[in-house]
Amino acid sequence: MPFANYKTSVPVIVDADKCIANKGCRVCVEVCPLDVLVIDEEKGTAYMKYDECWYCTPCEADCPTNAVTVNIPYLLR
Amino acid sequence: MTQQAKYASFETDILVIGGGTAGPMAAIKAKEKNPNLDVVLFEKANVKRSGAISMGMDGLNNAIVPGHATPEQYVKEITIANDGIVNQRTVMAYAQNSFDMIQNLDNWGVKFEKDETGDYNMKKVHHLGTYVLPMPEGHHVKKILYRQLKRKRVNIINRYVSTRLLTGASGEIAGVIGVNSRTGEMVVIRAKAVILATGAAGRLGLPASGYLFGTYENPTNAGDGYSMAYHAGAELSGIECYQINPLIKDYNGPACAYVTGPMGGYTANSKGDRFIECDYWSGQMMLEFYRELESGNGPVFLKLDHLAEETISDIEHILHSNERPSRGRFHERRGNNYRERMVEMHISEIGLCSGHSASGVWVDEHARTTVPGLYAAGDLACVPHNYMLGAFVYGKLAGEDAADYCLDNDLPAVDQQQIDDEYARIMAPTQHSDGITPYQMEYKLRRMVNDYLQPPKVTTKMEIGLQRFAELREDMKYLSAADPHDLMRAMEVYAILDCAEMAARASLYRTESRWGLYHYRVDYPETDNDKWFAHAQLKKDENGEMVCFKRDIEPYIVELNDTEKDAYNKLRITSNQGA
Numbered sequence: 093m094p095f096a097n098y099k100t101s102v103p104v105i106v107d108a109d110k111c112i113a114n115k116g117c118r119v120c121v122e123v124c125p126l127d128v129l130v131i132d133e134e135k136g137t138a139y140m141k142y143d144e145c146w147y148c149t150p151c152e153a154d155c156p157t158n159a160v161t162v163n164i165p166y167l168l169r
Numbered sequence: 170m171t172q173q174a175k176y177a178s179f180e181t182d183i184l185v186i187g188g189g190t191a192g193p194m195a196a197i198k199a200k201e202k203n204p205n206l207d208v209v210l211f212e213k214a215n216v217k218r219s220g221a222i223s224m225g226m227d228g229l230n231n232a233i234v235p236g237h238a239t240p241e242q243y244v245k246e247i248t249i250a251n252d253g254i255v256n257q258r259t260v261m262a263y264a265q266n267s268f269d270m271i272q273n274l275d276n277w278g279v280k281f282e283k284d285e286t287g288d289y290n291m292k293k294v295h296h297l298g299t300y301v302l303p304m305p306e307g308h309h310v311k312k313i314l315y316r317q318l319k320r321k322r323v324n325i326i327n328r329y330v331s332t333r334l335l336t337g338a339s340g341e342i343a344g345v346i347g348v349n350s351r352t353g354e355m356v357v358i359r360a361k362a363v364i365l366a367t368g369a370a371g372r373l374g375l376p377a378s379g380y381l382f383g384t385y386e387n388p389t390n391a392g393d394g395y396s397m398a399y400h401a402g403a404e405l406s407g408i409e410c411y412q413i414n415p416l417i418k419d420y421n422g423p424a425c426a427y428v429t430g431p432m433g434g435y436t437a438n439s440k441g442d443r444f445i446e447c448d449y450w451s452g453q454m455m456l457e458f459y460r461e462l463e464s465g466n467g468p469v470f471l472k473l474d475h476l477a478e479e480t481i482s483d484i485e486h487i488l489h490s491n492e493r494p495s496r497g498r499f500h501e502r503r504g505n506n507y508r509e510r511m512v513e514m515h516i517s518e519i520g521l522c523s524g525h526s527a528s529g530v531w532v533d534e535h536a537r538t539t540v541p542g543l544y545a546a547g548d549l550a551c552v553p554h555n556y557m558l559g560a561f562v563y564g565k566l567a568g569e570d571a572a573d574y575c576l577d578n579d580l581p582a583v584d585q586q587q588i589d590d591e592y593a594r595i596m597a598p599t600q601h602s603d604g605i606t607p608y609q610m611e612y613k614l615r616r617m618v619n620d621y622l623q624p625p626k627v628t629t630k631m632e633i634g635l636q637r638f639a640e641l642r643e644d645m646k647y648l649s650a651a652d653p654h655d656l657m658r659a660m661e662v663y664a665i666l667d668c669a670e671m672a673a674r675a676s677l678y679r680t681e682s683r684w685g686l687y688h689y690r691v692d693y694p695e696t697d698n699d700k701w702f703a704h705a706q707l708k709k710d711e712n713g714e715m716v717c718f719k720r721d722i723e724p725y726i727v728e729l730n731d732t733e734k735d736a737y738n739k740l741r742i743t744s745n746q747g748a
Binding site for chain 2: 094095122123124125126127141142143144145146147148149150153154162163164165167168169
């Protein structure tokens with residue numbers, strides 16, 4: 093059974109200008125209870141890879157540079 | 170030899186599974202009792218921000234503070250709220266340790282609301298007694314726990330999904346098997362005692378929004394502990410007493426009428442009228458909520474628009490900075506301003522959670538399960554309406570008792586067959602590149618849970634549900650995980666499926682209605698105390714079958730008088746012109 097690509101817009105937005113993942117910061121990735129954030133090694137920024145957000149906001153609250161914004165997932169807004 | 174390469178393995182004295190609320194407390198208290206013990210805290214996410222109180226908590230729902238309430242009053246209230254089906258000893262063990270735990274947390278730096286004289290600022294929310302203590306600055310709880318864990322030298326291991334408990338030759342606990350959600354590596358941890366603190370089964374029903382992770386509970390809590398305890402042979406109790414909560418519609422977080430209640434807010438119908446006397450969550454309250462929701466006066470709202478500006482500002486500060494702080498941004502986008510209009514509410518999907526209702530792993534007053542060396546605490550353990558403070562107290566009881574248990578018991582030998590079987594189960598979804606994704610399987614399963622298990626409960630529907638769950642179990646061999654993260658979700662689907670089957674079987678077993686909406690069976694609408702004044706237990710028998718049976722209710726240690734027994738059955742306001 094082949095897989096389809098099912099695209100969704102993600103609620104957690106990372107501001108690439110502010111994100112310091114390229115300096116080794118992993119705070120948002122570490123604190124996420126659902127483990128939905130990962131580092132894009134090429135761009136040197138964090139991003140939301142899995143659409144499994146509880147909009148709980150530790151990633152935003154703990155980010156040292158205020159680069160992370162948690163929106164309410166679209167289905168719930 | 171090849172086994173060596175397949176997985177990592179190590180040993181400890183006490184293994185605590187789940188680093189949310191009860192788990193960290195259990196680990197800390199075990200180390201305080203005996204600093205020489207090795208204590209491992211094993212966590213699916215990261216202990217810094219995991220569990221139900223990831224962003225803190227806005228209040229204690231069950232504080233028993235001298236001068237405001239006594240343990241006896243509290244035991245009575247919880248007994249009545251649970252239609253009599255409680256082991257009062259377990260509730261009393263909580264009640265007697267409640268105030269010491271508040272002071273313990275206070276000493277560690279957790280902030281509770283106090284009046285100008287420094288006394289705790291208690292509020293009345295329950296039907297009978299006064300037990301609510303607000304925590305407007307309660308967002309630091311996890312940081313405070315983390316500091317204590319470091320100070321006590323607890324060994325923290327993050328990002329492992331626990332999948333099966335290991336048992337020894339006599340059925341005693343022997344350890345756990347887990348898999349890393351980032352590397353896919355399996356680990357076997359042998360332990361003398363294991364404390365399960367894995368939280369609620371929060372991904373059982375599908376939220377009305379259709380978003381799998383838009384659950385009331387932290388969706389990390391997928392019911393792993395219920396499933397693991399079941400497969401280890403432990404007794405579970407009250408599974409049919411589902412958790413269903415009144416929430417902000419779509420946001421699916423608590424509207425917290427019981428936080429706003431003492432400040433003048435209340436649950437209202439579309440006309441703005443009160444229809445329940447008491448906003449404290451109980452099955453009886455939920456049944457009235459459900460009836461109003463479905464009636465011509467529905468839906469149901471949180472009403473604050475009659476309050477003074479300074480009161481509303483205080484409420485916003487509490488509700489939008491603690492527990493679920495994104496409530497504020499949800500309201501903003503919807504144009505919900507507490508000052509101007511009521512906020513639409515709805516009921517949650519079903520879940521299993523003793524923190525709010527009663528479904529859990531059976532424990533005694535020392536947090537011991539029926540499996541020697543296995544403890545349970547927090548939302549997972551059957552101590553009704555235990556909430557956050559109950560999780561802390563039972564974490565402490567479990568940690569201290571487990572520390573003693575370790576002194577008298579050696580590390581059990583492990584059964585290699587159990588490890589090999591689990592290795593095969595974990596690796597299966599990684600071994601084919603096509604199949605059914607965990608997302609699809611979970612969506613279908615939870616949609617079936619809504620269709621067939623959600624109250625009002627109907628016998629034939631639940632029987633059809635069991636057939637569908639059996640078909641899904643057949644499909645599990647097609648589960649396909651593209652990466653370790655997907656594998657975590659795949660293993661969670663197994664746990665959710667076990668919880669769904671338990672929920673159906675326990676509900677079918679109890680042929681009466683009880684606890685308001687939590688166990689409202691349309692074809693058995695009456696409460697039958699002659700036949701069903703008993704706990705309904707569930708376990709895996711010697712043949713591997715799921716069986717239900719009754720357990721007698723222990724003689725009460727706090728008697729109820731006849732006028733009190735019905736207090737929670739008279740929640741509807743009768744004089745309401747809208748009702």
